[in-house]
Amino acid sequence: MSKFLILGCGPSASRAIDLEGYTVVGVNDSARFHALDLHVILDKAVRFSPRRLDVIENTFSACLYTQLEEKDIRTKAARRQMITLAKKRGWINDLGYNFSHHSTFVAAQIAVELGATSLTFVGVDIVNHPNFTKRDVVESRTHLEQMCAFYIGKGIKIYDMGEKLNIFTGIPGVEKI
Numbered sequence: 798m799s800k801f802l803i804l805g806c807g808p809s810a811s812r813a814i815d816l817e818g819y820t821v822v823g824v825n826d827s828a829r830f831h832a833l834d835l836h837v838i839l840d841k842a843v844r845f846s847p848r849r850l851d852v853i854e855n856t857f858s859a860c861l862y863t864q865l866e867e868k869d870i871r872t873k874a875a876r877r878q879m880i881t882l883a884k885k886r887g888w889i890n891d892l893g894y895n896f897s898h899h900s901t902f903v904a905a906q907i908a909v910e911l912g913a914t915s916l917t918f919v920g921v922d923i924v925n926h927p928n929f930t931k932r933d934v935v936e937s938r939t940h941l942e943q944m945c946a947f948y949i950g951k952g953i954k955i956y957d958m959g960e961k962l963n964i965f966t967g968i969p970g971v972e973k974i
Contacts, residue, residue, distance in 0.1 A: 801908035803918045804831060805901045809959040810920025819917070822908050824900035826852035827920060833858040837904040839882070839896065841869045862907050880907075886936070888943035897940040899923060909948060916948070917974070918965065919958040934964070942968050 804810055804823040810830040823833035825840070826849040836858040842850055854871050861874035864882050880903070881893035888895050894903050901921045908916055923934060941964055945955050949970040956974050957965040965971050 799912045800915045800917065801905075801911070801913040803901050803904045803908060803916055803921070804833070805899065805918070805920030805922070806830075807920040807922030807959065807963075809922050809963075812919065812958065814919065814958070820908070820911070820913075822904045823856075823858075824904050825849065826856075828852055828856040828858075830920065835859060835904075835907065836861045836872055836874055837900050837907060838863045838865065838870050838872070839900050839903060841865060842871075862903070886940070888940050888947065895940075895944070897937050899937055902937075902940060902944065905944065905948075909953060913953060915954040915956065917956040917958055921957075921964060922960040923964040938964050941965070945969075945971055 800819050802819040802821045804821055804827040806825055806827050810827055816831060820834045821831060822835045822837060824837045829852050833856060836856055845853060856872045858874045860876050860878050861872050862878045862880050863870060864880050882896050883889055883893040886896055894906050896903055905916050923937060945968050949955060955971045957971050958974055959965060
């Protein structure tokens with residue numbers, strides 16, 4: 798069984814978590830909470846505050862997954878794996894990684910590509926987000942429901958360790974832990 802922990806940057810990411818047995822795939826500056834095995838960054842450096850960018854640039858991981866050139870984002874990852882994002886947002890099974898308003902959506906796809914049999918999400922506490930409109934949150938929820946249904950249908954277990962009320966709340970087949 799390949800267990801992957803998908804680490805976002807929301808409040809629940811700061812919880813004490815026993816990481817033994819997990820491959821940790823973190824997004825953006827989530828390394829401020831836990832050490833990362835793999836790192837996913839989709840936004841250019843200019844999108845981050847200096848404090849967040851400092852964490853990103855000093856994050857060690859085995860691999861950085863991004864569609865960005867080194868001039869656009871840097872980390873201390875052992876290697877860089879270039880990815881291609883789909884041409885439009887949503888769960889569409891297009892060429893490239895499907896994407897939504899949050900990087901954890903792509904992080905989950907990378908984990909599954911690497912053989913995940915279970916995905917545990919923490920720090921994906923989107924209900925209200927300072928950078929998302931209400932429409933963005935609703936759209937993210939729809940994309941997440943589609944992704945979860947697809948993966949659950951393939952026998953992948955999905956767990957939510959996030960805040961009590963978050964974007965995963967009520968998605969069929971997602972177990973709260």
